[in-house]
Amino acid sequence: MEAECPICGSPVELPDDVMAGELLECPSCGATLEVYEQDGTFLLREAEEIGEDWGE
Amino acid sequence: MPLGVDEVLLRLLEAYSPTGREDEAREVLVEVSRALGLNVRVDGVGNVLATKGGGGRVWLVGHYDTVPGRLPVRKIDGRIYGRGAVDAKGPLSSMLVAASLAEAPVTVAALVGEEGDSRGARHLLSGELPPYVVIGEPSNTTGVIVAYRGGAHLTLRCSAPGGHSSSPGRSAIDLLLESIMRMREVAPGNAYDEPSAAVTMIRGGEAPNVLPRRAEASIDLRIPPGHDLASILEKLERSLPDGCSLEVGWRVPPVSVRPGDPVPRALMRSIIPMGRKPRLVRKYGSSDMNLLHARVRSIAAYGPGDGRLAHTDGEFVDVRDLEFAVEVYKGAVEYLNRFLR
Numbered sequence: 001m002e003a004e005c006p007i008c009g010s011p012v013e014l015p016d017d018v019m020a021g022e023l024l025e026c027p028s029c030g031a032t033l034e035v036y037e038q039d040g041t042f043l044l045r046e047a048e049e050i051g052e053d054w055g056e
Numbered sequence: 057m058p059l060g061v062d063e064v065l066l067r068l069l070e071a072y073s074p075t076g077r078e079d080e081a082r083e084v085l086v087e088v089s090r091a092l093g094l095n096v097r098v099d100g101v102g103n104v105l106a107t108k109g110g111g112g113r114v115w116l117v118g119h120y121d122t123v124p125g126r127l128p129v130r131k132i133d134g135r136i137y138g139r140g141a142v143d144a145k146g147p148l149s150s151m152l153v154a155a156s157l158a159e160a161p162v163t164v165a166a167l168v169g170e171e172g173d174s175r176g177a178r179h180l181l182s183g184e185l186p187p188y189v190v191i192g193e194p195s196n197t198t199g200v201i202v203a204y205r206g207g208a209h210l211t212l213r214c215s216a217p218g219g220h221s222s223s224p225g226r227s228a229i230d231l232l233l234e235s236i237m238r239m240r241e242v243a244p245g246n247a248y249d250e251p252s253a254a255v256t257m258i259r260g261g262e263a264p265n266v267l268p269r270r271a272e273a274s275i276d277l278r279i280p281p282g283h284d285l286a287s288i289l290e291k292l293e294r295s296l297p298d299g300c301s302l303e304v305g306w307r308v309p310p311v312s313v314r315p316g317d318p319v320p321r322a323l324m325r326s327i328i329p330m331g332r333k334p335r336l337v338r339k340y341g342s343s344d345m346n347l348l349h350a351r352v353r354s355i356a357a358y359g360p361g362d363g364r365l366a367h368t369d370g371e372f373v374d375v376r377d378l379e380f381a382v383e384v385y386k387g388a389v390e391y392l393n394r395f396l397r
Binding site for chain 1: 340363
């Protein structure tokens, strides 16, 4: 299963058991993307940037 | 009746366990793990390994030492207070309860020395490690930690000939200050992606009227993923003026994993069905994930509690977050076991 990166347009391979809400990284441009579902199809949109946190 | 996660945490917090003084907490951990129906063994350095179903190939790895500073242990209005409530007895308590409930084999490894020289994690490296590891550190309950900075503890030493302080001459303290300014150029630390060099202790001088012969500073160097520790150390050493040198103590490499790897995915897939949105997080500090990463197939860190409270006197964790984390750890263990088939 594949979806298109909304940032660079590259194809992104989705796992067979992908779930809406999962976050992943575009292997081409490195953007953080969120999986969402529309009409039974899994698509990708830009996600919040990776957050920074203090500590450890 | 099985132990609740709040009760597990309160018992662990009552056993104050700053790094190097973990004996009492170890006994409590063994008792609590057995009460939860887990098999327990203690390894040569004091790590507690609590297993179910033979231990399996998924490990939940936490730590039961804390920074020093005893705090009163209290449960008030659904919050549990005490030293280590956030870092990291809260995550560890959720892991133990999750292991007891999981319908799959699992090991909870409760390590010693994480707040010191990572003695427990280094000992694990001498044996066999499983393919999948979840590290128990606070991530604000919905965060999945995919990166930690690496770092090193440095001792900067400067020396000078000394002399009467009313006369011209070289001072070891002046050299030390100059070294620190030069190190700041190599490691400015203005953002996550820049190496940082925090001066944490400083000593120097012999008398009010003598030019200092010796001066010394402790420096906590941190480096983000994508930087090489050895080359940063080399640049720092080259930046020093004559009369100064650096000694390197504790060190760990930075770590960064892909969100689509099995363990981060397993954690996200456990958070989503509970109606919360997972977040990806990268941490300024480091954890045992930095050391274990190179030896496993996939790893990520997750846990209840606000990481900003770690090492503060205001440490507390919400019982609802502990319970939420139990479900997340349990879901991740079960998913990864299915993944292994």
